[in-house]
Amino acid sequence: MTALNVSDLRYSYGPKRALDGVSFALSPGFTALLGPNGAGKSTLFALLTRLFVTREGRITVAGHDIAAEPRAALSKIGVVFQQPTLDLDMSVMRNMRYFAALHGIAGREAVRRAETALAQLGMAERAGEKVRDLNGGHRRRMEIARALIHQPEVLLLDEATVGLDFESRQAIVAHVHGLAASGLTVLWATHLVDEIEDGDDVVVLHRGRVLAHESAAALRGDRPLAEVFIEMTGARATGVEGGA
Numbered sequence: 001m002t003a004l005n006v007s008d009l010r011y012s013y014g015p016k017r018a019l020d021g022v023s024f025a026l027s028p029g030f031t032a033l034l035g036p037n038g039a040g041k042s043t044l045f046a047l048l049t050r051l052f053v054t055r056e057g058r059i060t061v062a063g064h065d066i067a068a069e070p071r072a073a074l075s076k077i078g079v080v081f082q083q084p085t086l087d088l089d090m091s092v093m094r095n096m097r098y099f100a101a102l103h104g105i106a107g108r109e110a111v112r113r114a115e116t117a118l119a120q121l122g123m124a125e126r127a128g129e130k131v132r133d134l135n136g137g138h139r140r141r142m143e144i145a146r147a148l149i150h151q152p153e154v155l156l157l158d159e160a161t162v163g164l165d166f167e168s169r170q171a172i173v174a175h176v177h178g179l180a181a182s183g184l185t186v187l188w189a190t191h192l193v194d195e196i197e198d199g200d201d202v203v204v205l206h207r208g209r210v211l212a213h214e215s216a217a218a219l220r221g222d223r224p225l226a227e228v229f230i231e232m233t234g235a236r237a238t239g240v241e242g243g244a
């Protein structure tokens, strides 16, 4: 089943074309949106979450056209933006319940969903802690849990590990792969090749165009993914090459 379908999407900032005919279809599982700085990843995310609107191209989420049925489409999307958006003075649970309320979920159901989502990210025992007291990795995990509270089919993460140390990054990457394995459709924007596993699906975006869409294993062949990425985009691939 196609959970997210993007078809011939175009977007310009004045004369600057940021997306130039982007198409891909995603099924449940982990897809890395791999692109160097300026590739168009953030622009794509803004269109997928309807922060930006374009008349050129089409986006459907779980069969709902985002232009024709925005509420239905957006109710199927969970999103974690590059910049954290947490209230530091609330507890983890209060943050979760506050966000649940924005989706019309309250009372016991909100607590039940919050507990389930926190457990999925290995954060259950931190529910009572103030967000301010959490380290960066745990804050990010909380934000991912929060994005799951309305039980979306598609989870979008825009450079979710920016600024975190290697261990925290690894933990988050592992958790999100676990979510994808349990049936969620994950689109993980990154420029770090070490966050990508051989079994992952990869969309390579460069200068607003999709250069490749296939499994990481097929994309890299018998070479390191970093080498292939550099060759395709001319960009320096950052991150530690973790065997991929």
Ligand SMILES: Nc1ncnc2c1ncn2[C@@H]1O[C@H](COP(=O)(O)OP(=O)(O)OP(=O)(O)O)[C@@H](O)[C@H]1O
Binding pocket: 013, 016, 017, 018, 035, 036, 037, 038, 039, 040, 041, 042, 043, 044
């Ligand atoms: N507000 C804007 N005005 C003009 N050009 C813009 C604007 N925002 C982005 N761009 C340009 O559009 C292109 C795509 O930018 P975008 O931020 O979507 O890329 P990105 O892949 O998310 O990069 P990064 O990882 O650096 O955020 C780039 O060439 C960028 O310079």
